[in-house]
Amino acid sequence: EVASFTTFKEDQAELLKEASLTIGEDDAIAMTDVKQDINIEIFRAFPVSIQANGETVSVNVIADTTVRETLDKAFVEYDSDDRISANLDAAVTANMDITVVRCETKVIEETESIPFESETKKTDSLYKGVTKVEQEGEKGEKTLVYSVSYEDGVEVGRTLTETLVTKEAKNKVTLVGTKKRAITSTSSYGRKMSLVRRGTGTGDISERWRGKLL
Numbered sequence: 001e002v003a004s005f006t007t008f009k010e011d012q013a014e015l016l017k018e019a020s021l022t023i024g025e026d027d028a029i030a031m032t033d034v035k036q037d038i039n040i041e042i043f044r045a046f047p048v049s050i051q052a053n054g055e056t057v058s059v060n061v062i063a064d065t066t067v068r069e070t071l072d073k074a075f076v077e078y079d080s081d082d083r084i085s086a087n088l089d090a091a092v093t094a095n096m097d098i099t100v101v102r103c104e105t106k107v108i109e110e111t112e113s114i115p116f117e118s119e120t121k122k123t124d125s126l127y128k129g130v131t132k133v134e135q136e137g138e139k140g141e142k143t144l145v146y147s148v149s150y151e152d153g154v155e156v157g158r159t160l161t162e163t164l165v166t167k168e169a170k171n172k173v174t175l176v177g178t179k180k181r182a183i184t185s186t187s188s189y190g191r192k193m194s195l196v197r198r199g200t201g202t203g204d205i206s207e208r209w210r211g212k213l214l
Helices: 012-018 067-073
Strands: 028-034 037-043 046-052 055-061 097-101 103-114 118-127 131-135 140-151 154-167 172-179 191-201 204-213
Touching: 046 067, 055 067, 067 097, 103 154, 118 131
Parallel strands: 046 097, 118 172
Antiparallel strands: 028 037, 046 055, 103 140, 131 172, 140 154, 191 204
């Protein structure tokens, strides 16, 4: 809007009062004196919304203000890891929304157990069909190192960067017998003989062999 009027005032405040112009706290004004004509240009401020750190703030700026200048005016800090919804060197527009997402990466370590395996060994120190645990199994342990990405404090991704075995697992070992048992059997027999003598005198003697199988 352009308006012109005649005045003898030279003071800026008096000129504005005479022209019935109200200047807002965030408005900007430029005065130029060209051949006894005073040009007054007023830049009206407009609101810009900024979302950061879980909060929303509004700041008034004028045209040609950059996103970087707007964030500085609102005292919103950021670094190279953060993601900003608009180019820092772009000019803001009325009712623009700027979002600042806090991005960071952390190194996280997690511990996991390593399961043990079972194995068998044959041995002739045990009979066939007999087993014996020679060594009990024992779980191992490993450390997983992750690179974890966060946005506004929420995990959005992770990458496994290293695995460190801090304790080896110990296998369970079972002995399995292979020794054969001895076979015993009775396949022979003997004969026991006894002699019986009967008689009434020296001249009458009868003999009979009696045998018995053993």
